[in-house]
Amino acid sequence: MTRFLRALFGFALIIVVFMIGLLTWQPGSVAYKDVVLYVVVIGAAYWLSYVFFFLLGKGELLSSLQWVVSVVLFVTLVLTLYVGETRYGSKRWLNGVQVSEFSKLLLLPGLFKSSGTYLLVGLISAFLVILEPDLGTGLIIAASVIIGSLVKMLKGRNTNMIWTVIIAAIVVLPVVFSYSLELRQGVVARIAEMPTFHEHWEDRFQNWADPLRDPFGESYQTLSALNSLGQSAGFGKGIGMLTTLPVSWADYAFAELVRKFGLLSGLLVLMLLGLLVQLILNWGGRSKYYVAAVLMLHVIVNLYTVANVLPATGIPLPFVGRALQNSVVLSALTGAALGEAT
Secondary structure (H helix, E strand, O other): OOHHHHHHHHHHHHHHHHHHHHHHOOOOOOOHHHHHHHHHHHHHHHHHHHHHHHHHOOOOOOHHHHHHHHHHHHHHHHHHHHHOEEEOOEEEEEOOEEHHHHHHHHOOHHHOOOHHHHHHHHHHHHHHHHOOOOHHHHHHHHHHHHHHHHHHHOOOOOOHHHHHHHHHHHHHHHHHHHOOHHHHHHHHHHHHOOOOOOHHHHHHHHHHHOOOOOOOOOOHHHHHHHHHHHOOOOOOOOOOOOOOOOOOOOOOHHHHHHHHHOHHHHHHHHHHHHHHHHHHHHHOOOOHHHHHHHHHHHHHHHHHHHOOOOOOOOOOOOOOOOOHHHHHHHHHHHHHHHHOOO
């Protein structure tokens, strides 16, 4: 498969996942022009990023700009903290742009010459994002930077044991929390004592610890998502059934998808996203481990949020739902990883 065909296949996977995600949009809200706009913007981000890194990502030109990238990153994040627009309890928007999302793009390893500088800049950026407060995005940035750096550092060595421990922790630890109400409440009580704990997080953590505390108020979205998952057997309830999810096309789009079309539809989306990650790992360039980590963490965190294994984070499932800025950034990351391949 030639380089262009690999890039075309990656873009096709993104568009197919997006088209499946259209099924979760509120009935009557899907206009043809909106769909065209989303596809054009996502496609432009993907191919512009691909061409940019294809032309400039081979030498040292981009990596020599690491300090320029770092300054731009820090200035925009600090400006967001002081003059950003507050929505949904956090100050993440600067003139309509969600800076925490686009910081993922500026943290591509291909834009940095020194691994140590990259790790330091990435962790500081994640901390600034958490201060907004955007805990979910901040932790994903930190984890992706660490995982990408660690895997690159250990490349060529036997890392089976390390991956076994990481995967076991991802699977086992949240499940332990989900089956112990006392343990979750204890964790929330400890976290609430931290000086950096924000009121914006309190309801989300409390609803995670006890979803039945306010079943017709703050917990209604969580309980509705769990109910939708419970109705996902077989081929689902069908597209004509009314949803109980107040916001079914955003972070909880996966629950709406499997409620309408059954668990097989959800597995299809996960399989397509898995193929995309595998394509990046097999054929990507310097940034492939970071980009793959960002995509995988989005999937894991979103699914755990829908199942109330983790508190609500605001992290959408990649390319599913109406999170346009997130889809643009993830498309650009994918295009960059494939474009800088040798």
